[in-house]
Amino acid sequence: MNTYEAAAAAQRAARVMAGMSSETKNKALRIIADMLKNNSELIISANQSDLERSQSEKLAAPLMKRLKFDQHKLEEVTDGLNSLIGLDDPAGKTLLMHELDDGLDLYRVSCPIGVIGVIFESRPDALVQIAGLCLKSGNALLLKGGSEARKTNRVLADLIIRAGEEAGLPAGWVWLMETREDVNAMLALDQFVDLLIPRGSNEFVRYIMDHSRIPVLGHADGVCHMFIDETADSDMAIKLAVDSKTQYTAVCNALETLLVHSSQSGTLLPLLAENLRQSDVEIFGCEKTCELLGCQPVSDWHTEYLDLKISLRIVDNIEQAIEHINTYGSGHTEAIVTSDSEAAKRFMLLVDAGNVFWNCSTRFSDGFRYGFGAEVGVSTSKLHARGPVGLDGLMTYKYKLIGRGQTVGEYANGSLSFKHKVHDRNCPL
């Protein structure tokens, strides 16, 4: 099967999945979890082979760690599948009900988007997670994993497909792409594919955005800021800045730029610098910061270090902080540390980002931590879904209008007129 045929089959499957009951979807999730558990040796030995090849190809240590799929990872992914079973079905929810007239009832009802194309990096556990999210939401899926994990991914995909057959899912509901050519072919198939979710480097996400008419959900940059306000508690500010910067540096929700209110430059700033430096963080500063701390100047306030480096600017007031963030931020996650709730309110209202935080670490910006069960990615676009994207972001809706033979002519000539009452009532169909 080539990509065209796979995408066409996925669309056919998606149209069946749109009508699938919650029971069928949950049963399939259970069978997938069992199938993976019962074939743990097969999976782990394929992963062993990927690890050995990657070792000989000198893959970097953090990537080796992400590639590894052992008994512990297997338990994590099957736990993940089981927790999806426990979540409400996101399809078929009535989102709005308008009674247009007696016996003319309008419902806005959630339904799956259709065919989702997901391209992700080495982590093979992501494959299971994404397949589970798409199945639960009723979407068909074209998947491409990292080539380092190709044997593990193949085994996982084959087991998921086999489990799907056993559960009665429509053929073609999930398909694993194996080459870059497959991905490039998919980018052109906007007649079949409804949404792309690329997970990877900035360049990679930009490449996808620039080479397809299919809408893309994701983020290229994660230039996250923290503003330490005049009234910030010193201990809290230090703790949050260090956690946001160092808890895990290679991720999109890690802190990249610290903005400090000028009133704090004599007291808190040196303490902050000391604590960051104790955590091996290299500081790049604005002119004033460089004077005070003896650090190198920032070369570009847009920089996403993804490393133990941070930009630091002293600002005159909250307005300047908000303007800095709206100019240099990427709309990902922006935090304020302050004791003043009015300042927090203002910051959270006027900063234009998917996630705005008060007195907590930027690292909380994540689907698991948000309680969404799992995430397919984080969106910095403003349309459709924003922030960490879980099941909700994989849904669209349709309007269902139920009448008794009413024509628009009758409303146009005045023999009938609209009532437009809003109710809290579920769609009966």
Add this chain to the structure above:
Amino acid sequence: MNTYEAAAAAQRAARVMAGMSSETKNKALRIIADMLKNNSELIISANQSDLERSQSEKLAAPLMKRLKFDQHKLEEVTDGLNSLIGLDDPAGKTLLMHELDDGLDLYRVSCPIGVIGVIFESRPDALVQIAGLCLKSGNALLLKGGSEARKTNRVLADLIIRAGEEAGLPAGWVWLMETREDVNAMLALDQFVDLLIPRGSNEFVRYIMDHSRIPVLGHADGVCHMFIDETADSDMAIKLAVDSKTQYTAVCNALETLLVHSSQSGTLLPLLAENLRQSDVEIFGCEKTCELLGCQPVSDWHTEYLDLKISLRIVDNIEQAIEHINTYGSGHTEAIVTSDSEAAKRFMLLVDAGNVFWNCSTRFSDGFRYGFGAEVGVSTSKLHARGPVGLDGLMTYKYKLIGRGQTVGEYANGSLSFKHKVHDRNCPL
């Protein structure tokens, strides 16, 4: 001011508008309505000049009708503005609340998208309506109207800008583009413009979609179907088919293809044909229809006639009807006429379209008729907003997380753990 400067100014204005109170927005809507009423002569005389020029350029009669802006139209648009004042503010609504842990509260809160670019055809009343919707939703606006209406649009835009100044709206919140070059320049400004809404011909919408990285909300085609099922009431089926096809042919929600269950071909079909022909509708059929009715064959089932013409196919069963619609439809509005609620349920579940109707005219698919107050357009895309798009479709959301200094490190090392309780509580900020 050129388009670049205008778009940059619109983004600055949008960032102020995101923090504007409902009172300020409603006051501005009231001042705009008063400003238009108090300058009715100015508007009507500009429109007179547009009408005279268009008359001499032999503009088609239906377009002349849409161009006309008289006292009656003025009352309609000011009534529209006043009804917007009465609607709830769509910004600042809490859409979801998760208590992640004690004192770590997550809120999903609605907020404006930012800068919207709207390109519409001749109707100058649309300018006022769109400006009102964007203002109420807190979005800045770059507008381009039809060149036939250029004098009317100029006067209307100037009055709206003057009213905005009086109401204290940020400068640059609305800008009228006057040339095609302005529009082309805007298409490249994805750093400032968040969403494009083109309203016009298929070719025009496709052109916009193909020439910009900015997300486009709208519809190119409106190939709407009606399926007359085995158990359809004959009188109702005829009434609904005639209304859907003839009540207004030039619009996207008019019926283009009729699918008739084969069991109805001996009885209902001839009656249906008779009634359609009495309304001057020319029928194009499938092979069997041509035999039975003596009509011309359909040349392409994708055809959107926008005229007194209809495609007619006899289908064996509801599955064939659904498959036909999912193959040839444009995801706009699809109706079933049936007495069987199970058939209706199946049709509404499996047909992949923004609007699925049971026993009523396809012509109901419209923001006013849906009770949304007004619409900026109809969307056939599946992402973000689908179907008629009112205030809701002009909103996005942000996540607001409120803590007490919690770090992710504390949750990673197990000293704290998530509670993830869902509440029905509004964001306090």
